[in-house]
Amino acid sequence: MSSSIFGHLEASLHDYLEDVSRRAQTGDDFAAMHLARAELPRIAAALRAVLAEHEPDEKGRCRTCRTRRFGRAAAPCRAYLTAHLCLLVTEDDQPGDSIHINAALLRHHLGA
Numbered sequence: 001m002s003s004s005i006f007g008h009l010e011a012s013l014h015d016y017l018e019d020v021s022r023r024a025q026t027g028d029d030f031a032a033m034h035l036a037r038a039e040l041p042r043i044a045a046a047l048r049a050v051l052a053e054h055e056p057d058e059k060g061r062c063r064t065c066r067t068r069r070f071g072r073a074a075a076p077c078r079a080y081l082t083a084h085l086c087l088l089v090t091e092d093d094q095p096g097d098s099i100h101i102n103a104a105l106l107r108h109h110l111g112a
């Protein structure tokens, strides 16, 4: 793990998300209620803030995902694609095995 400030920031965020996921999967009803009322709105607000950084321009292109200074902005935005894939693609959309979203799957879908 990186010892940079970003490395600590990244680690603390991953730890938080892992903790929330674990409590959601294994916690009792009180824990689930607490997550729904306290943590879920915070997570939604965080996602909204991230997506606000990727607000598309008038042509539907994302300035944040632009790869070069004068390069063409990404369309559709990868942040929006990732959020959509993680939140709105359900098991009903994919017959067969259940979907487990991970970094490799996202890279595959995003062509990264």
Ligand SMILES: [Zn+2]
Binding pocket: 053, 054, 062, 063, 064, 065, 074, 077, 078, 079, 080
């Ligand atoms: Zn973007």
